[in-house]
Amino acid sequence: AQSVTQPDARVTVSEGASLQLRCKYSYSGTPYLFWYVQYPRQGLQLLLKYYSGDPVVQGVNGFEAEFIKSNSSFHLRKASVHWSDSAVYFCAVSGSNYQLIWGSGTKLIIKP
Amino acid sequence: GPKVLQIPSHQIIDMGQMVTLNCDPVSNHLYFYWYKQILGQQMEFLVNFYNGKVMEKSKLFKDQFSVERPDGSYFTLKIQPTALEDSAVYFCASSLEGTSQNTLYFGAGTRLSVL
Numbered sequence: 037a038q039s040v041t042q043p044d045a046r047v048t049v050s051e052g053a054s055l056q057l058r059c060k061y062s063y064s065g066t067p068y069l070f071w072y073v074q075y076p077r078q079g080l081q082l083l084l085k086y087y088s089g090d091p092v093v094q095g096v097n098g099f100e101a102e103f104i105k106s107n108s109s110f111h112l113r114k115a116s117v118h119w120s121d122s123a124v125y126f127c128a129v130s131g132s133n134y135q136l137i138w139g140s141g142t143k144l145i146i147k148p
Numbered sequence: 149g150p151k152v153l154q155i156p157s158h159q160i161i162d163m164g165q166m167v168t169l170n171c172d173p174v175s176n177h178l179y180f181y182w183y184k185q186i187l188g189q190q191m192e193f194l195v196n197f198y199n200g201k202v203m204e205k206s207k208l209f210k211d212q213f214s215v216e217r218p219d220g221s222y223f224t225l226k227i228q229p230t231a232l233e234d235s236a237v238y239f240c241a242s243s244l245e246g247t248s249q250n251t252l253y254f255g256a257g258t259r260l261s262v263l
Contacts, residue, residue, distance in 0.1 A: 040190075072254070079152055079254035080239070126191070135193040135204065136183075136252070 038063050040127050042139035049117050050147045057112040057142045059101075059127030069110045070128045070136070071101055080126060086110065097121070119146045150174040154240050154255035162263050166228035169258045171240030173223055180223045181241040181252065182215065184208055191239065197223065198246060227260075235262045 039062045049055050061067060068087040072080040084095025091103040101112045110127060127139040153172040161167050173180055179198050185191040195205040197215050212231070217223040223242070227234055237259045241252040 074254075077157075077256055079154075079256045080241075080252075081149070081254070082251045085251070135196075135206070137193075138183075138191040140188075140190045 040139040042142050044142050046143045048145045055114045055117045059110045061129045063129050067129045071112050072126045074124045122146045150253050152253050152255040154258050158259045160261045164229045169225040171223040173242030177242035177244050179243045179246045182225050183239040184236045186236045230262045
């Protein structure tokens, strides 16, 4: 079955520290992979997406993610987090149809 | 950036009543979507809509659900009648194209509470 797993419901990081949010997927075909972010009281916004080429993709606000096919992973990283990065982050995958399959989200808390 | 607006942000209704969730998509977008997220669970695809027609729907899109976009105005999700298990946050999204790698723009969601 196709699925996306975000194993960490909540991650707490100190401001200025590095960040990794984990995402693993199960998908039988060629996946398109996405990271979205939801700030409080706002809609989900696209951070980055991958569907071919360089497995390390750059997104907005200094975020990047690496597609590792052998590990079925698409972890999100940032070298130095800022308090404004506090939000819920969603990993998603889609294939040849229009449907996105979502992870359950990871709430990122930034400590001052 | 482009905004999708959902009205209202929270709606409370009695079981068995009808409810319409409204979505104002990005103005030049052609594809529209509804997703459902039950508290504590993953967001799940309900339906997508293009050129006045449902393109795809999931098993969550029950017979009591319908979608339309009359005269290019709001894209709506109607539930009639509502059931307790319809309580969830409903997210509307739109996109310019319908390909799998296309970017979806989401609203902030409407929390529906069925009592």
